[in-house]
Amino acid sequence: MKYKSQKVAYWFFALSMLLLSLQLIYGFIMGFAHAGMDGLHEFIPFNTAKAVHTNLLVVWLLSGFMGAAYYIIPEEAQNELVSVKLAYVQLISLALVGVAAVVGYHFNYWEGRKFLEIPRPLDYLVVVNVLLFMGIILVTLFKGKRRTTTSLVLSMGLLFAALLYLPGMLDFNSQVLDSFFRWWVVHLWVEGVWELIMGGILSFLLIKLTGVDREVIEKWLYVIVGLTFLSGILGTGHHYYYIGVNKIWLIVGGIFSALEPLAFLAMALFAVNMYRKGEKKHPNKIALYWTIGSAIVSFIGAGLLGFAHTLPQTNIFTHGTIVTAMHGHLAFWGAYAMIVLLLLAMLYQI
Amino acid sequence: MGSLRNDCFAIISYALPNLTGRKFYDSSRGRMAFWFANIGMIGMTVAFGVAGVAQVYLERITKSMSFMEVQMEIEVHFIVLIIMATLFSIGITLYIIEFIKHGQPTDEALEIENQ
Numbered sequence: 001m002k003y004k005s006q007k008v009a010y011w012f013f014a015l016s017m018l019l020l021s022l023q024l025i026y027g028f029i030m031g032f033a034h035a036g037m038d039g040l041h042e043f044i045p046f047n048t049a050k051a052v053h054t055n056l057l058v059v060w061l062l063s064g065f066m067g068a069a070y071y072i073i074p075e076e077a078q079n080e081l082v083s084v085k086l087a088y089v090q091l092i093s094l095a096l097v098g099v100a101a102v103v104g105y106h107f108n109y110w111e112g113r114k115f116l117e118i119p120r121p122l123d124y125l126v127v128v129n130v131l132l133f134m135g136i137i138l139v140t141l142f143k144g145k146r147r148t149t150t151s152l153v154l155s156m157g158l159l160f161a162a163l164l165y166l167p168g169m170l171d172f173n174s175q176v177l178d179s180f181f182r183w184w185v186v187h188l189w190v191e192g193v194w195e196l197i198m199g200g201i202l203s204f205l206l207i208k209l210t211g212v213d214r215e216v217i218e219k220w221l222y223v224i225v226g227l228t229f230l231s232g233i234l235g236t237g238h239h240y241y242y243i244g245v246n247k248i249w250l251i252v253g254g255i256f257s258a259l260e261p262l263a264f265l266a267m268a269l270f271a272v273n274m275y276r277k278g279e280k281k282h283p284n285k286i287a288l289y290w291t292i293g294s295a296i297v298s299f300i301g302a303g304l305l306g307f308a309h310t311l312p313q314t315n316i317f318t319h320g321t322i323v324t325a326m327h328g329h330l331a332f333w334g335a336y337a338m339i340v341l342l343l344l345a346m347l348y349q350i
Numbered sequence: 351m352g353s354l355r356n357d358c359f360a361i362i363s364y365a366l367p368n369l370t371g372r373k374f375y376d377s378s379r380g381r382m383a384f385w386f387a388n389i390g391m392i393g394m395t396v397a398f399g400v401a402g403v404a405q406v407y408l409e410r411i412t413k414s415m416s417f418m419e420v421q422m423e424i425e426v427h428f429i430v431l432i433i434m435a436t437l438f439s440i441g442i443t444l445y446i447i448e449f450i451k452h453g454q455p456t457d458e459a460l461e462i463e464n465q
Contacts, residue, residue, distance in 0.1 A: 219461035286380040323402035
């Protein structure tokens with residue numbers, strides 16, 4: 001920690017860990033329900049548990065990313081956060097909106113749209129919250145002494161993530177159109193801009209962990225950004241195979257989603273190479289475990305399993321089955337959960 | 351300059367836990383958290399995979415059963431899933447214990463690092 005205001009990050013991480021624990025509990029409820037022991041059905045039916053489980057995942061990861069930004073941006077920009085008070089306001093409002101949404105799901109207050117179940121009035125609160133967050137981060141960055149590639153990629157990822165929330169709020173009478181734009185949020189987050197956030201965090205940590213020159217590490221970052229956008233944007237097509245849009249998406253989605261593992265492969269090679277190259281032996285071994293673990297598991301879970309699941313020939317059979325859950329669990333764990341855990345391991349010497 | 355600063359960070363981040371009496375680097379709990387969580391999640395993935403492929407064949411390829419019949423048929427794989435999820439949760443619990451034990455960052459840490 002170099003700047004006082006970086007302390008605010010701790011509370012975002014604490015919130016993140018709390019929500020992660022809750023997510024596990026709802027996961028167990030569903031696991032038992034699937035195994036035929038659905039005793040809680042009266043109070044927490046499967047659809048509620050599933051909405052809570054997936055939404056909590058998104059919120060704890062976002063909370064972790066926000067904490068990461070509050071920690072990394074001051075250090076990279078060499079500037080205290082412009083307002084610590086507003087950062088705490090943002091933290092508390094984020095927690096309140098999250099709790100309101102999760103409680104609401106238990107009383108059937110939700111929109112039945114997979115992953116974006118949060119009801120519309122709360123959507124607007126999320127927007128205000130994220131605007132506040134982006135304001136603090138961007139003003140800190142542009143008032144800072146320097147703008148590094150790492151900090152720009154990280155804040156670009158966060159900004160695009162914020163903007164891409166909006167297509168999910170459009171109102172349509174058609175199920176097809178609604179699905180079409182809903183995937184802009186879900187897919188372009190996880191397989192697009194979140195990878196930029198992941199790359200930004202990873203390069204910040206690898207500079208610290210390995211002592212390899214910033215120039216070398218940031219060059220890799222450009223490659224990853226390029227590959228992510230090349231494959232990720234049109235890769236959205238793999239959600240459009242059978243939702244009722246034009247058949248051209250079978251080809252476009254098939255080709256570009258087959259390219260998606262490249263970004264993860266680059267990320268894995270990047271982490272392993274920098275680790276080999278590093279002359280410095282950083283004493284925080286566990287942070288290195290998480291780095292290498294994340295790089296490898298995200299390549300297997302998101303890259304290979306994703307590739308296997310999104311080929312049109314297999315996806316015609318596997319979409320919407322437990323195969324999706326298989327891919328989803330290992331992908332999110334490797335690509336995003338482990339990145340947040342890695343960051344905490346590094347910052348708080350776990 | 352960059353590498354010099356990084357060297358300082360390495361020394362400090364090595365020294366700080368020692369200075370404050372917090373020797374958390376490479377703790378066995380931290381390592382156990384990593385391995386439990388990862389083995390648990392990979393095991394869960396295998397359980398999901400087996401259940402998923404069975405579901406795909408029964409429900410969509412041979413079309414021999416209805417959705418709910420298939421769900422009953424694959425219940426046993428979720429027992430495996432729950433066992434693996436328990437391993438995973440042990441890992442996460444250990445991790446969160448480490449996180450809580452480290453405590454909040456203090457201004458002391460700040461001063462030492464700025465020297």
